[in-house]
Amino acid sequence: MNSQIYSLFGEAQERTAAGRAPTLYSSLIDDLGQLNFADADDRRAFPPTLHSTLARHGLFGLTTPAEHGGLALPLQEAIDLISATASFDVSAASTLVIHNFLALPCIEAAPHIPEQRHVMRGATRGDLCAFALTEPGAGSDPRHIQASAFMHEDRVRISGRKIWIGLADWARWIVCFARASGPYAKGRFVCVLVDRQAPGLKVTHEHRTLGLRGIIQNTLEFQDVEVPSAYVLSRDQDGWGAAASSMNRGRIGVAAMGLGALERAIQVAASYASHRRLGKLRMIENSYVEQLFERMVLRREVVKAMLGASCRLISAQGAPNVHLASATKVLSSEWCGLVADQCVQLLGGRGYDERTPVAKIYRDARILRIFEGPTETLLSHLGRCLLSRATRDEIADLFLSLGAAPVHAAAIEELSGLNETDGAVLIYAGWLTTLGLAQAVMSAGCFSASDCAAAAADLISSELATLRSRAPARPSFERRINASRILNTFLQDAASSIRSPVLTDDYLKLAQYV
Numbered sequence: 001m002n003s004q005i006y007s008l009f010g011e012a013q014e015r016t017a018a019g020r021a022p023t024l025y026s027s028l029i030d031d032l033g034q035l036n037f038a039d040a041d042d043r044r045a046f047p048p049t050l051h052s053t054l055a056r057h058g059l060f061g062l063t064t065p066a067e068h069g070g071l072a073l074p075l076q077e078a079i080d081l082i083s084a085t086a087s088f089d090v091s092a093a094s095t096l097v098i099h100n101f102l103a104l105p106c107i108e109a110a111p112h113i114p115e116q117r118h119v120m121r122g123a124t125r126g127d128l129c130a131f132a133l134t135e136p137g138a139g140s141d142p143r144h145i146q147a148s149a150f151m152h153e154d155r156v157r158i159s160g161r162k163i164w165i166g167l168a169d170w171a172r173w174i175v176c177f178a179r180a181s182g183p184y185a186k187g188r189f190v191c192v193l194v195d196r197q198a199p200g201l202k203v204t205h206e207h208r209t210l211g212l213r214g215i216i217q218n219t220l221e222f223q224d225v226e227v228p229s230a231y232v233l234s235r236d237q238d239g240w241g242a243a244a245s246s247m248n249r250g251r252i253g254v255a256a257m258g259l260g261a262l263e264r265a266i267q268v269a270a271s272y273a274s275h276r277r278l279g280k281l282r283m284i285e286n287s288y289v290e291q292l293f294e295r296m297v298l299r300r301e302v303v304k305a306m307l308g309a310s311c312r313l314i315s316a317q318g319a320p321n322v323h324l325a326s327a328t329k330v331l332s333s334e335w336c337g338l339v340a341d342q343c344v345q346l347l348g349g350r351g352y353d354e355r356t357p358v359a360k361i362y363r364d365a366r367i368l369r370i371f372e373g374p375t376e377t378l379l380s381h382l383g384r385c386l387l388s389r390a391t392r393d394e395i396a397d398l399f400l401s402l403g404a405a406p407v408h409a410a411a412i413e414e415l416s417g418l419n420e421t422d423g424a425v426l427i428y429a430g431w432l433t434t435l436g437l438a439q440a441v442m443s444a445g446c447f448s449a450s451d452c453a454a455a456a457a458d459l460i461s462s463e464l465a466t467l468r469s470r471a472p473a474r475p476s477f478e479r480r481i482n483a484s485r486i487l488n489t490f491l492q493d494a495a496s497s498i499r500s501p502v503l504t505d506d507y508l509k510l511a512q513y514v
């Protein structure tokens with residue numbers, strides 16, 4: 001059984017490729033294969049050739065309508081191309097997600113802006129667009145943004161600071177979110193299209209990040225940046241709606257990146273394990289290693305099916321299902337991180353050596369669990385939606401549409417009696433929802449053509465069993481007091497006895513900075 005699943009991995013990849021826009025897919029793969037992404041990582045900038053390659057293939061307008069110069073691809077095909085790109089380089093795929101899924105749809109949805117056609121044409125040909133939401137005081141909960149947009153009749157004045165904005169300094173356009181004020185404010189938030197060269201808009205910092213080194217991340221300072229009112233993208237509605245729908249699409253994009261990176265890591269590790277000998281056997285013949293590969297391949301199968309289900313729901317409903325998009329992003333990013341870690345381990349010293357691609361995948365995978373909503377934020381939100389009477393029906397409907405109403409009922413039953421406002425309970429409820437949705441997707445049968453769907457469903461059942469073994473007990477006040485006392489004692493000891501330079505000036509600067 002195990003070796004059957006292992007051998008299916010290669011076949012499954014071929015099958016998927018055959019279903020994609022085949023010419024575009026294979027010529028993109030050929031072109032990406034020519035580029036040296038390890039050097040780009042060291043240089044902390046992707047090569048100009050990558051930009052022209054992506055532009056030549058039309059990848060800066062993946063789902064954009066043809067009238068704007070886009071490829072108008074169905075979401076599933078766009079997702080496949082993003083996964084394929086991520087299997088070469090997560091930074092390159094991130095460029096596609098920021099531009100295509102986060103920024104561009106906000107511009108496309110605003111036909112009223114001056115020369116929208118021209119802006120869209122330029123963007124689909126490669127004028128990069130960045131998405132500026134995060135601020136020092138507003139990250140995992142962006143509703144606390146402080147950047148202000150003072151709305152005059154004919155212009156908007158923006159002030160504030162945005163951090164970790166991917167592509168910002170290379171971008172032609174910045175889609176910026178700010179808190180609206182002044183006599184012409186229509187909602188609480190606005191979404192404004194800002195020219196990167198606008199007077200008063202300064203790039204003040206380039207962040208040195210653990211991974212995702214092929215693209216730039218900047219701090220942006222908006223110092224009374226004046227933009228004509230016509231460039232307010234969210235003219236008639238609250239800009240929060242634009243941000244939320246972009247982030248939902250972005251989560252599906254991040255899940256696609258996780259899938260591509262995870263596939264490449266398994267491929268590299270499997271090739272090593274097939275050749276490396278452990279004693280008399282090849283590594284792949286060791287039963288422990290074989291089972292590890294089985295589980296990695298099954299995780300990939302689940303993520304692929306979840307993405308397929310998300311895309312199908314979007315075609316049916318016209319917009320991403322926020323709950324399924326969050327669950328898919330959580331599973332893909334968490335499992336990509338887990339698989340990347342296991343593959344580094346399987347390669348031993350070579351896994352830690354930057355000359356093999358898994359070290360870079362390991363570093364790159366780490367961001368997937370943080371941006372577009374950290375795992376805990378999304379789980380907590382899913383858990384709250386499951387438990388709250390106001391939103392419970394939305395989750396129930398989603399399970400129902402996947403033919404899994406009993407899974408939902410069982411989760412509600414299991415959670416009854418727990419404190420619905422406790423942080424640990426919410427995360428637990430979020431995991432129950434996420435794994436429950438994965439179980440429903442795999443059981444539905446239609447989202448996975450794979451012969452290993454049943455084994456993948458078993459994997460989810462065992463993940464659920466492990467989760468339940470760690471179910472939060474009814475919160476005990478004494479336990480929390482004790483936990484806090486243990487930490488405080490440690491910090492007091494550390495302040496006087498730990499001599500390593502943990503609290504360097506740089507570290508303190510970062511804490512103050514945030």
Ligand SMILES: Cc1cc2nc3c(=O)[nH]c(=O)nc-3n(C[C@H](O)[C@H](O)[C@H](O)COP(=O)(O)OP(=O)(O)OC[C@H]3O[C@@H](n4cnc5c(N)ncnc54)[C@H](O)[C@@H]3O)c2cc1C
Binds near residue numbers: 131132140212374375
């Ligand atoms: C490389 C990189 C690129 C980025 N690109 C962009 C971009 O292009 N545009 C943009 O706008 N932003 C971008 N970001 C910002 C990113 O989206 C934020 O870092 C992210 O939303 C988290 O915000 P924060 O860092 O302020 O974390 P915080 O809000 O300080 O959260 C810290 C941690 O708290 C935990 N946490 C949060 N909520 C809960 C909860 N309910 N329960 C328990 N624990 C919880 C999570 O573990 C979380 O990681 C980027 C960030 C990085 C590092």
